[in-house]
Amino acid sequence: MKIKQIRNATLLIEYAGKKFLVDPVLAEKGTYPPFPNSLRQDEFNPLVDLPMAVSELINVDAIIATHLHLDHFDDVAKERLPKNIKIYVQDEDDKKELLNSNFTNIEVLKENTIFSDIKIVKTDAQHGTGEILKVVGNVCGIIFQHPSEKTLYIAGDTVWYDGVQDAINKYLPEIIITNNGCNKFFGTNPLIMGTEDIYEVHKASPNSLIIASHMEAINHWTLSREDLRKFTVEKGFSSSVLIPEDGEEYIL
Numbered sequence: 001m002k003i004k005q006i007r008n009a010t011l012l013i014e015y016a017g018k019k020f021l022v023d024p025v026l027a028e029k030g031t032y033p034p035f036p037n038s039l040r041q042d043e044f045n046p047l048v049d050l051p052m053a054v055s056e057l058i059n060v061d062a063i064i065a066t067h068l069h070l071d072h073f074d075d076v077a078k079e080r081l082p083k084n085i086k087i088y089v090q091d092e093d094d095k096k097e098l099l100n101s102n103f104t105n106i107e108v109l110k111e112n113t114i115f116s117d118i119k120i121v122k123t124d125a126q127h128g129t130g131e132i133l134k135v136v137g138n139v140c141g142i143i144f145q146h147p148s149e150k151t152l153y154i155a156g157d158t159v160w161y162d163g164v165q166d167a168i169n170k171y172l173p174e175i176i177i178t179n180n181g182c183n184k185f186f187g188t189n190p191l192i193m194g195t196e197d198i199y200e201v202h203k204a205s206p207n208s209l210i211i212a213s214h215m216e217a218i219n220h221w222t223l224s225r226e227d228l229r230k231f232t233v234e235k236g237f238s239s240s241v242l243i244p245e246d247g248e249e250y251i252l
């Protein structure tokens with residue numbers, strides 16, 4: 001498989017001969033206002049440019065949307081993606097929203113979804129802890145399985161909690177992609193993983209390769225790539241973690 005970090009949670013995945021675009025955010029740098037009540041109120045989102053042309057990014061077999069927050073499926077994606085492209089979503093609410101944007105080929109993920117001969121499984125995810133859960137809505141993770149490939153787990157916008165442990169125990173992924181910028185609003189708990197979360201992932205699956213995504217691209221991030229790198233060294237598991245720059249690709 002090939003995994004290419006694009007920007008924030010946007011990924012290009014080549015898996016068992018098919019190409020997937022995950023969580024497409026296609027706007028130019030600085031298109032949207034900053035998320036409120038958080039850091040960097042003087043910087044517009046996304047904070048960085050795309051590393052490749054949109055026309056190249058959308059030349060894929062299918063789209064996977066773990067959820068439809070603006071930093072995972074933006075207005076430019078709704079404009080630029082072909083209306084008949086295959087899109088997998090987490091639930092009927094997200095399907096309805098994309099139908100309202102005139103997409104015509106949308107499927108809700110189940111535990112036995114098959115695309116070509118690739119198994120794509122929706123897993124549970126928890127977008128934070130505490131009071132913030134009342135407003136952030138549902139999210140999901142994704143498992144990819146195929147006899148010719150390693151099992152891939154995209155944890156999605158989640159913190160470490162029992163649902164992530166359960167997915168690791170059930171599917172035994174050899175590669176795990178975590179969203180790891182520790183993004184948060186003032187006065188709330190983090191919305192996605194930080195240092196201790198990724199350490200828990202490693203301890204739960206010590207033989208897995210972890211790829212840290214969703215970093216330094218949206219104004220409310222609080223954990224940098226450099227600080228995460230230092231943490232993995234201090235804790236002794238840096239050899240198990242890749243922290244890609246935007247545009248960086250791995251063949252695994």
